[in-house]
Amino acid sequence: MFMKYFPKVKCFITRFVKSPAIAEELTQDVFVKIWENFDKITGIEYRDAYIYRIARNEALDFISQRHQEEILVDNFKLKEDYSIEEEFYAKELELLVELIVNRMPSQRRKVYKMSRMEGLTNDEIAKNLNISKKTVENHLNLALKKIKKIISVFSLLSLFMDLHP
């Protein structure tokens, strides 16, 4: 059982905490806990779900203990009559876009950020990165296409997408 589940738990925790070293430590903790319990806990019907729960709690404890007691959350623009939920919704969308952008190939990511976050024109970006304007336009098209594809159904799309001709 160890041989079967250890890699799975470690993989899960690594993807969550993003550090193989920490994941190794936490995974060992998980199995120590399971082991000590093994003869005492009989009749666990869903072994997989049980192991998952322990792994998840271990990982969550770790990341939430790193949380300080008071933290600032990002700013974003607000209209007086939006409720907190709508604001969190917008923030979630922002996070999603950020994750998508992080996964783009490096030059495309640079182009996108320069365009959308620094507000440079396509000409300026081309000059900056020493590439042709056409390349910049291609990159932006592909980036926006990708983002649109993943976010497709949301009506706030129009706020975020601003396709240049």
Add this chain to the structure above:
Amino acid sequence: MSKIRQIVQLFFEDDHPTETKQKFYRWFLAPISESEKEKALFEQWNRIESIADPSTKDSFNEVIARFGVDKRKQRLRVTPKLIRIAAVLLIPIITSLAAYLYVKNSETQSVEFVEYFTPNANLRTIDLPDGSSVTMNYGSIIVYPRNFTAKRREVFLSGEAKFTVSHDKKRPFIVKTNDMNIEALGTIFNVSSYVENSETIATLVDGKVRIDMKNSEENFILEPSQQIVLDRETGKTFIRQAKLELELAWEKGYLSFQNADIEDIMQEIQRKYDVRIYANYKEIKGEKLTVKFTPDESLYEIFKTIQLLINRFNYRIEGDNIYIY
């Protein structure tokens, strides 16, 4: 695919810079859409194909070796005391940073959210921007905007807290939890909404509140000393008279239960003493207890008492871990 599932999946599949990681963790820990987030997490677990490789054998040996060593040595955890000390040092830095950021951004009318997390084994009281105060129980998170808007005062809660709301006719004070929203004008009330518990309970001490259920169109108005109980497993809600002294005893460090599920009791013990309880609840499921433990009672005393009250209840306490069988 839903946005939440997307976010979790994209985060899991790749590496991300520190700033993104922090945003993700903050987002994930926020008390909103908790069950969807949990489902997404479980989905990621299920997607993993497990393949053992040579290093697994080494890890195996290490785990075996650890059984001979005091496990506490290897703790990556920061103890609550350290967190408190760190927080005391951090707060002046954070608040001045907050002031700086706020001033810098006030032209764009942006809003900052403040988030408080009380770890297990900690209680704290916080003052809100409008003069209201919140006392938080172990293992709770609240989130609210640094400055309430002109139209409403909203606070998100996951866990348990007692609110003393300052009177403001123009701005309703709304506490949002996973299952229900509680709206008040000038009043004192207690909310218990832990994700791990089987019941969500809101108790009115003084004043008046209106409760809006999230899963149905129902709403309720409570009179002082009344409480509304939502059984999360059946989805049923009912109103009952609360024993206020019992309900609010947690503030003084008491653990008090009124016809509570044994599982919920275990959750509270975990939070107050910061321990882990491993149990096969099959044998004792459905057991309900009405019992009160004083603030200074030890784990040993508590479990001895529970054993007296329930049949076939066996336990073993080992440091931070308790096993029930």
